[in-house]
Amino acid sequence: MSKLLLYSIFHGNLNYSSIPKESFHEIIDSCYWPILDAIKNFKFKTGIEFSVNTLNKIQEIDPLFIEELKKLIVQKKCEFIFSGKEQIISPLIPKEINELNLNDGFNEIKRIFPVRPRIAYVHEQIFSNGLIPIYLKSKFKNVMLIYETASQTCNLNKKQGFSPIKIKSDEGQLNVIWNSRNAYQNFQKYVSGQTKKQAYLDFILKNKKLEDSCFPFYGSDMEIFGYKNPV
Numbered sequence: 001m002s003k004l005l006l007y008s009i010f011h012g013n014l015n016y017s018s019i020p021k022e023s024f025h026e027i028i029d030s031c032y033w034p035i036l037d038a039i040k041n042f043k044f045k046t047g048i049e050f051s052v053n054t055l056n057k058i059q060e061i062d063p064l065f066i067e068e069l070k071k072l073i074v075q076k077k078c079e080f081i082f083s084g085k086e087q088i089i090s091p092l093i094p095k096e097i098n099e100l101n102l103n104d105g106f107n108e109i110k111r112i113f114p115v116r117p118r119i120a121y122v123h124e125q126i127f128s129n130g131l132i133p134i135y136l137k138s139k140f141k142n143v144m145l146i147y148e149t150a151s152q153t154c155n156l157n158k159k160q161g162f163s164p165i166k167i168k169s170d171e172g173q174l175n176v177i178w179n180s181r182n183a184y185q186n187f188q189k190y191v192s193g194q195t196k197k198q199a200y201l202d203f204i205l206k207n208k209k210l211e212d213s214c215f216p217f218y219g220s221d222m223e224i225f226g227y228k229n230p231v
Contacts, residue, residue: 005214006216010221047119048073066112074114118142125149133170183216
C-alpha cells in the first residue's frame with residue numbers, strides 16, 4: 001500500500017504592522033510556545049522558520065523560548081528553516097541587498113543555533129529566477145515555494161503532485177520543496193473550526209496516489225493560531 005508523507009513548516013514573524021509591540025509577549029506565549037509543546041509532547045517533527053530580526057526580538061522578551069527551540073533542533077526533533085536577517089520581498093530588492101540579507105542572516109543564525117540550515121523559506125513566498133544565483137552563492141540548495149503560484153507560470157507535471165523538482169540557471173540548480181496555499185488555508189479552516197474533521201481528512205487523503213507521495217499540509221503563519229488573528 002502506498003504512503004502519503006506529510007510535512008510542514010511553521011513561519012513566525014513579529015514584524016507584521018498589525019501586531020503592536022505590547023502584544024509580542026502574548027504572541028510568543030499563545031502562538032509560538034504551543035508549537036514547541038506539540039513537538040515535545042506528540043513527537044511532531046516539523047520545520048520552524050523565523051527571520052533573525054524576529055529571533056532577536058524573542059530573545060529580548062523570552063530567552064527561554066530560544067533555548068528550548070535550540071534544544072529541540074540539536075535533538076533533531078524539529079528542523080530550523082532559514083529565511084534571512086529581515087523579511088523582505090526579494091524580487092523587488094537589489095541583488096546586493098538580497099545577498100547581504102541572506103549572508104548576514106546566516107552568520108547571525110550560526111551564533112544562535114549550532115546547525116547549518118539546509119532549506120530556505122523564500123520571503124513572502126514570492127520568487128523570481130533572478131534569485132537562483134543569489135541562493136546558490138549563499139550555499140543553499142533547497143528552497144520552499146508555493147505550488148499554486150508556480151503552476152500559473154511554469155509547465156508543471158501535475159502527475160508528480162508535490163514531489164520536489166529542480167529549477168536551473170547558468171550558475172546551477174536549486175531543489176524546490178513545495179508549499180501549498182490551498183493546503184495551509186484548509187488546515188487553518190480546520191483548526192479554527194470552519195471545517196469538520198472528516199472533511200479535512202478527506203481533503204488530505206484525496207492527495208494520496210498509487211505510489212508513495214508527499215503533501216505539504218502546512219507552510220504558513222504561526223500567529224494565526226491562539227491569537228486574535230493579527231495577520
